[in-house]
Amino acid sequence: MAVAEFDTPELKEYPVIPRLQEGVMKHSQPYTAKAEFQEKLGFPGELVDNWQQVAIDKMGELNKKYRSLGVYLDSCVKCGACTDKCHYYLGTTDPKNMPVARQDLFRKVYRRYFTLSGKLFPKLVGAEDLTKEVLDDWYSYFHQCSQCRRCSVYCPYGIDTAEISMAAREVMDTVGVGQKYCNEIIGKAQTIGNNLGLPEPALIDTLEGLEEDVEEDTGVKVHFPVDEKVQMYY
Amino acid sequence: MSVLTATFAFLFYIATAVLVIFVARKVWIYSKTPAPLKIPTTPAPTTRSGVAFRMVKEITIFESLFKSNKWIWLFGWLFHFGLFLVLLRHLRYFTEPVWGWVVFLQPFGKYAAFMMLFGLAGLLARRIFVDRVRYISAPSDHLMLLLLIAIGASGALMTFVEHTDIVALKSFLLGLMTFSWATKAGLTAMPNDLILIVHLSLVILLMLIFPFSKLLHAPGVFFSPTRNQVDNPREQRHIAEWASKLDSKKAN
Numbered sequence A: 001m002a003v004a005e006f007d008t009p010e011l012k013e014y015p016v017i018p019r020l021q022e023g024v025m026k027h028s029q030p031y032t033a034k035a036e037f038q039e040k041l042g043f044p045g046e047l048v049d050n051w052q053q054v055a056i057d058k059m060g061e062l063n064k065k066y067r068s069l070g071v072y073l074d075s076c077v078k079c080g081a082c083t084d085k086c087h088y089y090l091g092t093t094d095p096k097n098m099p100v101a102r103q104d105l106f107r108k109v110y111r112r113y114f115t116l117s118g119k120l121f122p123k124l125v126g127a128e129d130l131t132k133e134v135l136d137d138w139y140s141y142f143h144q145c146s147q148c149r150r151c152s153v154y155c156p157y158g159i160d161t162a163e164i165s166m167a168a169r170e171v172m173d174t175v176g177v178g179q180k181y182c183n184e185i186i187g188k189a190q191t192i193g194n195n196l197g198l199p200e201p202a203l204i205d206t207l208e209g210l211e212e213d214v215e216e217d218t219g220v221k222v223h224f225p226v227d228e229k230v231q232m233y234y
Numbered sequence B: 001m002s003v004l005t006a007t008f009a010f011l012f013y014i015a016t017a018v019l020v021i022f023v024a025r026k027v028w029i030y031s032k033t034p035a036p037l038k039i040p041t042t043p044a045p046t047t048r049s050g051v052a053f054r055m056v057k058e059i060t061i062f063e064s065l066f067k068s069n070k071w072i073w074l075f076g077w078l079f080h081f082g083l084f085l086v087l088l089r090h091l092r093y094f095t096e097p098v099w100g101w102v103v104f105l106q107p108f109g110k111y112a113a114f115m116m117l118f119g120l121a122g123l124l125a126r127r128i129f130v131d132r133v134r135y136i137s138a139p140s141d142h143l144m145l146l147l148l149i150a151i152g153a154s155g156a157l158m159t160f161v162e163h164t165d166i167v168a169l170k171s172f173l174l175g176l177m178t179f180s181w182a183t184k185a186g187l188t189a190m191p192n193d194l195i196l197i198v199h200l201s202l203v204i205l206l207m208l209i210f211p212f213s214k215l216l217h218a219p220g221v222f223f224s225p226t227r228n229q230v231d232n233p234r235e236q237r238h239i240a241e242w243a244s245k246l247d248s249k250k251a252n
């Protein structure tokens, strides 16, 4: 079997921040959610025709619902303090995995359509139209953020990239490019009742088997309830 | 009234109005927009006074930045603290009589200009030489630093090299504040002095772009949910109005 080649960085006493390698993770996109699951969640099954307008409207709507979004999009001073704080950047060296650059994918569109400076002088302030290329970048890089919020600990204003990647994902859902491992799982949890999509008889059968195994191994008789009202202890 | 005096009088009124109205508008929007999620970053204070203390540390010593990057912290803090002292020193142009502590600041406060310029130079150097910071910089980010350097340098030139007529300038500024052009006494002429004209033109530019640029970080930091929230989601239900509507819809 062919073994993948890894470029493993050497561990030193002080961590060495890798130099940028542009675009190395651009290709890495998760599978899109199937139309069937998208639609069950109330999202369009595929990219809608007027997706730009839909996306911009959605950005405006989210900006009114979440204070974090407006404050964070306006406040970043590009100081660079967060640039070496994301494990996805440290591990991949792709500059768009630096928290501030990830935010900028969203911010440059926000500036173009929602701020005076971006409407008047887009080149000057780094504002850009929402094009298909930008949407592609969103799909790659907003799914390369685990929303761990490590970057927000280090930002002098607590700018939380997770707030922005959540908003971007919601915009993408709304225009019809949802992500399989989020939306299909939510869909299955809603329609079938569990995230793996196991049919009820199969799940009950599996759990009965487990009950027997547990009793055999430990001598304790346990019951794994399915669709029963029980007292829960967390 | 000379053309110079009239022009600057007009520009100062416009710039002040733009600065005040549009920053107030942003602050209004920030304060009216709900923050539906409880997201203070750990270690987070569990009381209101704890939050106040955290905020004071953020704006006085840039605590998070210190944890994050010592170079940016050093340059950034020197710049901001220098700027702060410079602005306090400038109060003497706008108050009559000048407050005692502002007088006290004057003799050594003027060296804050070097602190500010040194910090700005360091920040600009990082923007040019550190590849990660260069990557995230738009032209406006460089220009903002250059603008502040030009304001600081022109100010320092007046303080240390080529003095301007401070008495006349102050009289002009106090006249603007008291609308003396509308009275019989009229408005004192602004000194016709090249360095001063440059300094003030750039200051007016700074005031005009403040509400539309990243300088919004100054009001913004007070509204950051990761920094200004109390960590008490179990003690107190935190829910925005639009989210509670979803809740009640589900219950029906």
Ligand code: HEM
Binding pocket: A077, A078, A079, A156, B058, B059, B060, B062, B065, B072, B075, B076, B077, B079, B080, B123, B124, B141, B144, B145, B148, B215, B217, B218, B219, B221
């Ligand atoms: C509440 C008041 C303020 C706070 C807490 C604050 C805090 C900060 C912090 C933590 C940074 C990041 C570190 C750095 O790059 O210096 C920063 C950057 C910056 N601040 Fe402020 N600031 C305040 C007010 C101002 C004001 C009034 C100005 C306007 C003249 C200003 C201009 C800047 C600029 C230009 C930068 C970017 C520096 C760069 O390009 O690297 N700040 N601020």
Ligand code: HEM
Binding pocket: B083, B086, B089, B090, B093, B109, B110, B112, B113, B116, B148, B151, B152, B153, B154, B155, B156, B157, B158, B159, B160, B163, B164, B166, B169, B173, B199, B200, B203
């Ligand atoms: C209406 C606003 C302003 C006026 C009328 C003004 C006027 C002046 C004058 C007359 C001086 C020379 C002082 C002397 O000879 O002793 C000066 C110095 C200076 N100004 Fe300004 N200025 C203004 C705003 C600003 C702003 C916003 C900044 C910073 C961003 C700034 C930065 C400086 C610096 C660094 C110096 C030199 C150090 C000092 O004397 O404190 N000025 N300014």
Ligand code: SF4
Binding pocket: A085, A086, A087, A088, A097, A098, A099, A102, A144, A145, A146, A147, A148, A149, A150, A151, A152, A161, A162
């Ligand atoms: S929240 Fe996203 S951008 Fe920030 S450190 Fe975590 S993975 Fe990186």
Ligand code: SF4
Binding pocket: A075, A076, A077, A078, A079, A080, A081, A082, A083, A099, A100, A154, A155, A156, A157, A158, A159
């Ligand atoms: S640390 Fe915060 S302000 Fe600085 S570049 Fe990153 S997100 Fe922007």
